[in-house]
Amino acid sequence: MKSLLELSGVSVSFDGFRAINNLSFQIGEPELRAIIGPNGAGKTTFMDIITGKTRPDEGRVIWGEKSVSLLRMSESQIARAGIGRKFQKPTVFEAQTVRENLAMALKNPRGPFDVLLYRKTEAGAARIEELAREVGLHDDLPRQAGALSHGQKQWLEIGMLLAQDPRLLLVDEPAAGMTPAEREHTTDLLKRAARTRAVVVVEHDMEFVRRLDCRVTVLHEGSVLAEGSLDHVTANRDVIDVYLGR
Numbered sequence: 358m359k360s361l362l363e364l365s366g367v368s369v370s371f372d373g374f375r376a377i378n379n380l381s382f383q384i385g386e387p388e389l390r391a392i393i394g395p396n397g398a399g400k401t402t403f404m405d406i407i408t409g410k411t412r413p414d415e416g417r418v419i420w421g422e423k424s425v426s427l428l429r430m431s432e433s434q435i436a437r438a439g440i441g442r443k444f445q446k447p448t449v450f451e452a453q454t455v456r457e458n459l460a461m462a463l464k465n466p467r468g469p470f471d472v473l474l475y476r477k478t479e480a481g482a483a484r485i486e487e488l489a490r491e492v493g494l495h496d497d498l499p500r501q502a503g504a505l506s507h508g509q510k511q512w513l514e515i516g517m518l519l520a521q522d523p524r525l526l527l528v529d530e531p532a533a534g535m536t537p538a539e540r541e542h543t544t545d546l547l548k549r550a551a552r553t554r555a556v557v558v559v560e561h562d563m564e565f566v567r568r569l570d571c572r573v574t575v576l577h578e579g580s581v582l583a584e585g586s587l588d589h590v591t592a593n594r595d596v597i598d599v600y601l602g603r
């Protein structure tokens with residue numbers, strides 16, 4: 358497995374408070390990784406650093422085979438480099454159909470300027486069908502996005518991110534507010550997406566993390582407390598102390 362993203366010795370403070378403290382992290386391509394940790398552990402700030410929203414005070418954030426520094430790139434350059442982020446709340450165009458939503462998100466393989474034309478080509482239409490199938494919304498293509506269930510909206514948004522063909526996808530609490538059946542579908546979807554790219558999932562629901570069946574990174578006070586399989590990290594004394602507050 359190649360390393361795709363590497364953070365080393367990263368720290369960031371807000372008004373003197375160290376939200377991220379000498380954090381090191383590595384993810385390969387492809388790989389599925391779950392990030393867990395109590396509230397305030399630094400999970401959101403960690404993702405903000407990767408996407409360029411928050412700039413660290415110290416450390417390195419290295420991307421891709423050319424080992425470029427993400428710290429020299431703007432948020433939009435980082436997104437264009439292949440890092441997609443899904444926030445907790447679904448943001449889809451409610452008045453548009455599922456097909457239109459996916460079409461709007463589509464990336465044109467020939468460049469951004471003729472994306473409008475690309476959507477209308479056979480290849481563009483086929484890509485939309487393929488994406489809908491990937492996220493389990495093929496039967497819903499003509500439906501208005503606003504009429505979808507909460508879970509379906511989340512899948513549509515994941516589909517819209519996949520339409521950009523990211524090399525790294527960051528997903529914040531995808532299972533929140535989902536029914537058990539929706540959660541199961543989401544697990545399958547993320548596992549499938551992670552066959553060809555890196556996917557980082559921040560999640561509180563341990564049952565969901567168990568089903569993801571992947572390497573887990575436990576964050577605490579802005580650092581990595583433990584890493585490994587879910588069984589490995591949940592057997593760790595420090596992790597037990599943090600979660601049970603002892």
Ligand code: ADP
Nearest residue numbers: 371372376394395396397398399400401402403
């Ligand atoms: P998590 O997502 O794991 O709950 P966060 O990354 O949101 O954790 O926050 C980590 C710590 O940093 C928290 O104590 C939070 O209050 C603090 N923090 C995060 N962002 C800011 C900010 N913009 N200004 C001040 N403190 C912040």
